[in-house]
Amino acid sequence: MKKIISFVLAVCLVLGCCGVFASAKGEKVTLYVYNWGQYIAEGDDDSMDIIAAFEEAYPNIKVKYSTYDSNESMYAKLSNGGITVDVIIPSDYMVGRMRQEGMLLELNYDNIPNAQYIDESFRNTSYDPENKYSVPYTWGTVGIIYNTKYVDEADVTGWELLWNEKYADKILMFDNSRDAFGIAQYLLGYDINTTDEAELQACADKLAEQKGVVQQYVMDQIFDAMENEEAWIAPYYAGDYLTMVEENEDLAFYRPDHQGFNVFIDAMCIPSCCQEKEAAELFINFLCDPEISAANMDFIGYSVPASESKQYMDEDVVNDPVAYPDAEELRNASSFDYLPEDVSRYMESLFMSVRNG
Amino acid sequence: MKRTNRFITILIFIFLYIPMAVLVVASFNTGKNITHFDGFTLQQYVKLFKDDGLLELLRNSLVVSILASLIATAFGTVAAIGINGLNPKLRKAAMSLTNIPMTNPDIVTGVSLSLLFVFVGSKLLGQRNSLTFWTLLIAHVTFNLPYVILNIMPKLKQMDESLTDAALDLGCTHVQAFFKVTIHEIMPGIISGAIMAFTMSLDDFVISYFVTGLDFVTLPVEIYSYTKKPIQPKIYAMFTLLFLLIFVLMVISNVIQLMGDKKRQVARGK
Amino acid sequence: MKKNNAVLLSTPYLIWMVLFTLIPLGVVVYYALTDPATGVFSLVNLRQLGMYLPVLWTSIVYSLVSALVCLILGYPVAYFIAHCGQTAQKFLYMLVMLPMCMSFLLRTLAWVGLLNDQGIINNLLVAFFDWLRSLGGVFAGIPEDFGRLTLIRTPGAVVLGMVYNYLPYMILPLYTTIVKIDHRLIEAAEDLGCNGVQTFRRVILPLSMPGILSGITMVFVPAVSTFYISQKMGSSNTVLIGDVIERQFKQGNNPNLGAALSIVLMILVFVCTGIMNRFGGDEEGSVMV
Numbered sequence: 001m002k003k004i005i006s007f008v009l010a011v012c013l014v015l016g017c018c019g020v021f022a023s024a025k026g027e028k029v030t031l032y033v034y035n036w037g038q039y040i041a042e043g044d045d046d047s048m049d050i051i052a053a054f055e056e057a058y059p060n061i062k063v064k065y066s067t068y069d070s071n072e073s074m075y076a077k078l079s080n081g082g083i084t085v086d087v088i089i090p091s092d093y094m095v096g097r098m099r100q101e102g103m104l105l106e107l108n109y110d111n112i113p114n115a116q117y118i119d120e121s122f123r124n125t126s127y128d129p130e131n132k133y134s135v136p137y138t139w140g141t142v143g144i145i146y147n148t149k150y151v152d153e154a155d156v157t158g159w160e161l162l163w164n165e166k167y168a169d170k171i172l173m174f175d176n177s178r179d180a181f182g183i184a185q186y187l188l189g190y191d192i193n194t195t196d197e198a199e200l201q202a203c204a205d206k207l208a209e210q211k212g213v214v215q216q217y218v219m220d221q222i223f224d225a226m227e228n229e230e231a232w233i234a235p236y237y238a239g240d241y242l243t244m245v246e247e248n249e250d251l252a253f254y255r256p257d258h259q260g261f262n263v264f265i266d267a268m269c270i271p272s273c274c275q276e277k278e279a280a281e282l283f284i285n286f287l288c289d290p291e292i293s294a295a296n297m298d299f300i301g302y303s304v305p306a307s308e309s310k311q312y313m314d315e316d317v318v319n320d321p322v323a324y325p326d327a328e329e330l331r332n333a334s335s336f337d338y339l340p341e342d343v344s345r346y347m348e349s350l351f352m353s354v355r356n357g
Numbered sequence: 358m359k360r361t362n363r364f365i366t367i368l369i370f371i372f373l374y375i376p377m378a379v380l381v382v383a384s385f386n387t388g389k390n391i392t393h394f395d396g397f398t399l400q401q402y403v404k405l406f407k408d409d410g411l412l413e414l415l416r417n418s419l420v421v422s423i424l425a426s427l428i429a430t431a432f433g434t435v436a437a438i439g440i441n442g443l444n445p446k447l448r449k450a451a452m453s454l455t456n457i458p459m460t461n462p463d464i465v466t467g468v469s470l471s472l473l474f475v476f477v478g479s480k481l482l483g484q485r486n487s488l489t490f491w492t493l494l495i496a497h498v499t500f501n502l503p504y505v506i507l508n509i510m511p512k513l514k515q516m517d518e519s520l521t522d523a524a525l526d527l528g529c530t531h532v533q534a535f536f537k538v539t540i541h542e543i544m545p546g547i548i549s550g551a552i553m554a555f556t557m558s559l560d561d562f563v564i565s566y567f568v569t570g571l572d573f574v575t576l577p578v579e580i581y582s583y584t585k586k587p588i589q590p591k592i593y594a595m596f597t598l599l600f601l602l603i604f605v606l607m608v609i610s611n612v613i614q615l616m617g618d619k620k621r622q623v624a625r626g627k
Numbered sequence: 628m629k630k631n632n633a634v635l636l637s638t639p640y641l642i643w644m645v646l647f648t649l650i651p652l653g654v655v656v657y658y659a660l661t662d663p664a665t666g667v668f669s670l671v672n673l674r675q676l677g678m679y680l681p682v683l684w685t686s687i688v689y690s691l692v693s694a695l696v697c698l699i700l701g702y703p704v705a706y707f708i709a710h711c712g713q714t715a716q717k718f719l720y721m722l723v724m725l726p727m728c729m730s731f732l733l734r735t736l737a738w739v740g741l742l743n744d745q746g747i748i749n750n751l752l753v754a755f756f757d758w759l760r761s762l763g764g765v766f767a768g769i770p771e772d773f774g775r776l777t778l779i780r781t782p783g784a785v786v787l788g789m790v791y792n793y794l795p796y797m798i799l800p801l802y803t804t805i806v807k808i809d810h811r812l813i814e815a816a817e818d819l820g821c822n823g824v825q826t827f828r829r830v831i832l833p834l835s836m837p838g839i840l841s842g843i844t845m846v847f848v849p850a851v852s853t854f855y856i857s858q859k860m861g862s863s864n865t866v867l868i869g870d871v872i873e874r875q876f877k878q879g880n881n882p883n884l885g886a887a888l889s890i891v892l893m894i895l896v897f898v899c900t901g902i903m904n905r906f907g908g909d910e911e912g913s914v915m916v
């Protein structure tokens with residue numbers, strides 16, 4: 001009996017080890033891609049499997065794909081050290097922060113010819129003035145998603161909907177400091193890039209006041225909660241609303257344009273811990289290919305920063321005002337800028353105390 | 358009294374198994390919502406076996422837990438024999454050391470090991486990638502060792518020392534005496550220690566969560582990140598298969614033990 | 628065995644344990660005493676700890692309540708199993724062990740599915756009252772959507788999550804002590820005129836004390852440090868110390884404060900287990916699962 005057990009164990013061990021080291025033997029490059037959850041077409045619901053397509057186009061590169069749920073958690077993972085990543089897709093203000101802190105590598109555009117398709121309006125942005133470190137992946141806006149079955153249209157007047165006690169315990173809130181503070185800043189009429197400690201403290205107080213009506217602080221769990229009607233009101237990104245509304249027709253999207261709302265760009269970057277820079281650039285280039293990016297955007301629902309791609313996309317998506325609001329609606333929109341490190345830290349610690357208090 | 362106890366026991370078992378039943382049922386659901394059963398399908402199982410990513414995670418988990426439990430068992434057996442031979446004062450110190458990871462909350466063990474690996478790897482050695490397969494393995498061996506030792510120590514105490522002495526008198530070397538006598542006497546402890554180490558390792562989430570980087574991730578850690586996204590029902594299919602596998606393994610090991618007990622009883626009867 | 632051999636055999640293990648349990652704790656202390664922004668020595672993290680005392684207190688209350696509930700529920704089960712036949716004992720023991728081997732994350736998620744406002748239990752309740760209404764008569768007055776309960780995101784749900792996850796840790800040590808109780812002692816008590824309750828109070832309960840204490844410790848320690856259960860089953864206001872630590876590391880980008888909180892948690896647990904051992908007398912690795 002013991003012999004059988006030890007034999008079985010030995011076989012398992014040998015097989016296991018073979019498994020571990022077999023992948024190391026081939027001359028394959030492993031590319032670590034670290035992206036937001038639900039942020040690339042993976043072949044579900046008849047979409048294109050972008051990563052498989054990339055591996056097919058470059059057979060000597062194997063992609064290891066992992067996800068994070070907010071800029072802040074990605075930043076924490078990278079800055080605490082100890083990991084290797086080749087491609088990341090942070091939002092504008094985080095690109096600026098990481099650039100300032102020397103956490104990004106300069107891109108070699110010889111390997112990224114498809115960057116030429118990026119529209120002029122997404123170049124030379126304030127977070128990366130010379131486009132040295134980042135290539136835009138998507139852009140989008142933040143608004144409130146609500147369920148028309150339960151929420152009275154008369155109450156949908158602005159960001160204060162998220163504080164409405166009538167819907168206590170049915171409201172979700174952002175679980176990351178910058179987006180959450182942004183909402184408080186729009187509501188209180190502050191500049192969203194303020195560095196004033198008193199203003200930030202006032203925002204924190206406003207967020208703490210909201211805590212009584214908030215069901216949970218979430219990021220991507222919002223999909224299930226809103227689709228199942230477990231929650232009725234939540235602030236989130238326009239592109240994800242388009243995904244949710246396919247599952248639940250009662251959901252509606254609202255941007256409080258009189259108070260202002262956030263418009264963001266998420267951009268592909270190569271962090272300084274990268275070990276396969278060339279492969280990383282090939283991957284970025286692949287995602288910028290108009291046809292590939294069109295297939296990708298059709299699935300994830302975010303807005304594309306390269307007009308060239310639009311010709312390959314679904315008409316309905318391209319003409320959807322949720323994804324592509326007109327200039328009139330965008331007049332009060334503003335984007336997050338890089339904050340000095342001590343302000344970022346201060347805001348994070350305030351948000352932690354809101355969450356933990 | 359006995360009847361109420363039986364009633365409570367049945368209720369508790371229902372309580373323990375209802376969530377698992379929910380997951381098993383959900384694995385056959387055509388819809389993706391766990392709360393509505395829309396219809397029966399085996400589609401999730403097909404998807405599961407097409408998903409190389411999930412299967413790789415399962416393999417990663419098995420590799421780490423098998424290696425860690427084997428290393429911890431071998432290492433722990435030797436250490437337990439050594440500790441048993443120490444003088445009482447040293448033995449007490451060694452046992453307190455063994456008890457630290459047992460009493461420490463998992464989250465503290467995880468945090469402390471990850472800070473150590475990052476501190477040594479990134480700050481002292483200047484590595485880019487300090488959270489790898491090897492650091493994960495070290496962490497698992499570390500929290501497995503106490504289980505092995507605490508399972509073996511009682512058996513060593515029960516063991517009749519004169520048996521070893523007899524073997525030595527009959528011309529065995531220390532090593533031979535160990536393999537011919539000691540190891541047989543403490544075998545039940547070794548086996549239960551190894552099994553416990555293996556299951557602890559396979560199901561560990563908290564410590565691994567803090568110690569893994571991105572290149573080698575185990576199944577429980579990835580399941581956690583799955584629970585932060587819209588959940589994919591193929592996870593339920595994997596749960597169901599693992600449940601069946603562990604159930605069968607447990608039944609088999611129980612039956613084997615029972616047969617062994619019976620044999621022993623028969624032998625004693627003679 | 629010769630003393631030299633013993634030292635030789637145990638030294639590698641002791642070195643390993645010092646390297647990977649004591650030194651990491653030292654690193655935690657080092658992090659706790661440095662400033663997150665500048666990396667120089669500072670007491671800034673320790674000064675912030677006072678803010679987290681309420682959180683610590685909530686964690687202790689939740690996990691003590693859970694441990695007590697586990698004891699009340701677990702004792703009859705352990706007692707029942709210990710008095711079954713050999714084969715049944717083995718089988719039931721296995722059934723208690725089995726949930727411990729399955730992903731607790733998914734099992735907790737299943738509870739969320741059961742308890743949600745739109746969850747399985749609530750759907751069943753609503754369906755039941757709908758059916759009653761369809762019967763007409765007295766029941767016709769039942770309003771639409773009647774019967775929904777607020778189950779999830781309550782303190783009760785958090786306790787339920789903890790009890791569900793850690794109940795086996797209570798049952799197993801209880802079972803191992805109860806099964807060892809010499810039956811002759813119980814018979815003697817009965818012969819001397821004790822009734823059932825008296826026998827239980829004067830003989831069985833004192834003899835199962837080691838199991839009770841180790842069960843309480845084994846439930847309390849993981850419960851007080853959990854972060855997943857409170858995140859999934861609790862409301863935005865149930866914050867436990869484990870949540871705070873996890874968030875400082877994974878989101879808040881402040882491992883230094885996280886380290887300081889870990890030390891507090893560790894001291895708390897050592898004090899609690901110390902008290903338990905005090906009550907239970909000094910037994911080396913007394914009851915193993």
